[in-house]
Amino acid sequence: MQAFRYSQARSVDGALRAGGTADTSFLAGGTTLIDLMKLDVMTPQTVVDINALPLDQVEAATGGGVRIGAMVKNSDLANHALIRQKYAVLSEALLSGASPQLRNMATTGGNLLQRTRCYYFRDVNYACNKRDPGSGCAALDGYNRIHAVLGGSDHCVAVHPSDMAVAMMALEATVHTSSPKGGRALALNEFYLVPRDTPQKENVLEPGELITHVTLPAMAEGTRSFYIKLRDRAQYEFALASVAAVVRVNGKHIERARLALGGVATKPWRSMEAERALEGKTANRETFERAADAAMAGAKPLQYNGFKVELGKMAVVRALESVTA
Amino acid sequence: MDQPKHPQVNGHVATDQETNHQPKQKETEPSGREPVFGRFSRRSFLAQLGAAGVAASTAPLAHAAQTDTADETNAAARVPGAVPVTLNVNGKEYRVTVDPRTTLLDTVRDHLQLFGTKKGCDHGQCGACTVHVNGRRVNSCLSFAVMHEGDKITTIEGLAENGQLSVVQQAFLEHDGFQCGYCTPGQIMSATALLKEPIGPADDDVRAAMSGNICRCGAYSNIVAAVQQARTKTA
Numbered sequence: 401m402q403a404f405r406y407s408q409a410r411s412v413d414g415a416l417r418a419g420g421t422a423d424t425s426f427l428a429g430g431t432t433l434i435d436l437m438k439l440d441v442m443t444p445q446t447v448v449d450i451n452a453l454p455l456d457q458v459e460a461a462t463g464g465g466v467r468i469g470a471m472v473k474n475s476d477l478a479n480h481a482l483i484r485q486k487y488a489v490l491s492e493a494l495l496s497g498a499s500p501q502l503r504n505m506a507t508t509g510g511n512l513l514q515r516t517r518c519y520y521f522r523d524v525n526y527a528c529n530k531r532d533p534g535s536g537c538a539a540l541d542g543y544n545r546i547h548a549v550l551g552g553s554d555h556c557v558a559v560h561p562s563d564m565a566v567a568m569m570a571l572e573a574t575v576h577t578s579s580p581k582g583g584r585a586l587a588l589n590e591f592y593l594v595p596r597d598t599p600q601k602e603n604v605l606e607p608g609e610l611i612t613h614v615t616l617p618a619m620a621e622g623t624r625s626f627y628i629k630l631r632d633r634a635q636y637e638f639a640l641a642s643v644a645a646v647v648r649v650n651g652k653h654i655e656r657a658r659l660a661l662g663g664v665a666t667k668p669w670r671s672m673e674a675e676r677a678l679e680g681k682t683a684n685r686e687t688f689e690r691a692a693d694a695a696m697a698g699a700k701p702l703q704y705n706g707f708k709v710e711l712g713k714m715a716v717v718r719a720l721e722s723v724t725a
Numbered sequence: 726m727d728q729p730k731h732p733q734v735n736g737h738v739a740t741d742q743e744t745n746h747q748p749k750q751k752e753t754e755p756s757g758r759e760p761v762f763g764r765f766s767r768r769s770f771l772a773q774l775g776a777a778g779v780a781a782s783t784a785p786l787a788h789a790a791q792t793d794t795a796d797e798t799n800a801a802a803r804v805p806g807a808v809p810v811t812l813n814v815n816g817k818e819y820r821v822t823v824d825p826r827t828t829l830l831d832t833v834r835d836h837l838q839l840f841g842t843k844k845g846c847d848h849g850q851c852g853a854c855t856v857h858v859n860g861r862r863v864n865s866c867l868s869f870a871v872m873h874e875g876d877k878i879t880t881i882e883g884l885a886e887n888g889q890l891s892v893v894q895q896a897f898l899e900h901d902g903f904q905c906g907y908c909t910p911g912q913i914m915s916a917t918a919l920l921k922e923p924i925g926p927a928d929d930d931v932r933a934a935m936s937g938n939i940c941r942c943g944a945y946s947n948i949v950a951a952v953q954q955a956r957t958k959t960a
Contacts, residue, residue, distance in 0.1 A: 403805075403824070405806070405825075406808060406869070479923055498937075499861060500919070500922070500934060500937050501863050501864045501915065505867065527891075578904075597748065634932075716816075
């Protein structure tokens with residue numbers, strides 16, 4: 401691991417001041433940053449520990465909705481009574497991720513910003529446009545079983561691995577940030593970037609900008625939500641395909657649907673195509689299969705991940721069946 | 726290079742415990758690993774053999790046993806960028822000076838000589854390094870020591886009280902919840918923390934809750950039985 405200057409921030413302002421230097425990373429749970437620093441994939445010269453920042457509360461927002469501090473641990477968020485009652489998909493998604501130990505360390509902000517599990521990204525001996533822009537993409541004609549069928553480009557097909565982000569996408573979350581230029585509120589749907597020819601840019605955050613909170617809107621009465629995660633092992637593994645569904649039905653009539661996919665795309669993948677195929681329709685297998693087809697319509701299989709197209713469709717169908725049962 | 730280099734004095738890895746440690750209470754723990762020559766143990770003997778490269782004479786033994794505390798303090802300070810941190814581990818305070826890159830795992834093992842916590846994958850993928858920070862189970866390989874000033878850290882060595890094994894430790898013995906034993910400290914630390922977590926009652930719930938600790942020997946069924954027994958005993 402490369403040497404770095406270590407400092408601890410006591411306030412958001414202090415963190416922003418310290419974060420203004422070039423080559424600086426904020427350190428929260430460390431489950432992504434320290435992992436990748438050991439591999440020399442991330443090499444900050446300065447590390448600013450933000451664990452003392454007072455951003456660890458989950459609070460009901462006025463008018464319904466919830467405000468989640470960026471430093472809330474994944475396990476605390478998953479087990480929070482308000483989240484379990486009103487935002488079940490978020491709790492389910494969090495509990496399906498990582499391990500209990502990692503969930504006790506990982507934070508809300510960190511989870512959103514976790515990096516891809518692509519083996520070539522994680523190994524400095526391979527060409528990787530995300531890690532080293534312009535060097536090429538070893539996954540395109542390499543072993544690309546865990547890679548994306550949606551949102552990829554000739555420069556990068558790495559999957560975003562977060563479960564939490566997929567659930568938050570379907571819940572239409574807003575990310576709140578602070579920076580020396582002032583804070584902003586970013587719809588999660590506009591937070592992530594597809595790789596195109598700049599895969600090193602994964603989101604719209606500017607250098608030194610700090611996520612402070614995530615807010616979720618109130619859930620309308622009768623809304624149900626569900627998370628399904630499909631993978632080789634039953635636990636402690638990333639998704640091959642996952643779906644977060646947030647749906648309100650009146651009898652068999654679908655009034656409102658939000659759908660997001662994980663494991664298959666270069667960013668947490670909100671599928672408005674699927675949502676359009678659902679809203680106003682009858683909740684039955686035929687409708688669900690049409691929505692699944694719509695969700696995976698633009699899929700581009702690679703040599704080893706073609707199974708994800710069918711798997712993704714089945715995950716959509718299963719999620720919709722569960723959430724309307 | 727994954728490992729930070731530790732200051733070496735006379736081939737013996739400098740321990741801050743020997744230099745800076747000022748115990749608040751008398752150190753009376755019977756470790757069963759009583760050093761034979763002064764502060765020498767099998768582990769430190771083998772370590773300095775590795776450095777010297779030669780097995781034969783007893784001269785290295787005598788030489789290394791005279792641990793020069795001034796030399797070690799200076800050696801620690803000579804690590805560029807080394808940062809002092811006070812760690813509360815198993816109820817005792819340890820003052821160490823570490824390279825910020827030093828993980829909590831490497832600190833408890835190499836600086837505090839608490840070897841019960843194991844390094845399996847060093848990347849948060851196996852759970853062998855599981856310790857408690859403020860009562861919650863974490864992977865110590867993915868945390869820097871310098872992050873833990875003021876935290877209460879518990880390692881496997883801190884579970885037994887006055888030589889009496891904890892309920893979980895006892896259950897692992899009774900159910901033969903281990904074979905080679907390498908994953909076992911992490912399994913026991915995980916199971917101990919699990920007792921305070923909201924887990925369902927079924928074996929499958931235990932499997933899910935223990936999924937962060939993998940076992941190459943495959944002792945899983947006995948581990949689950951041990952955990953379930955511990956849960957009923959502490960319910």
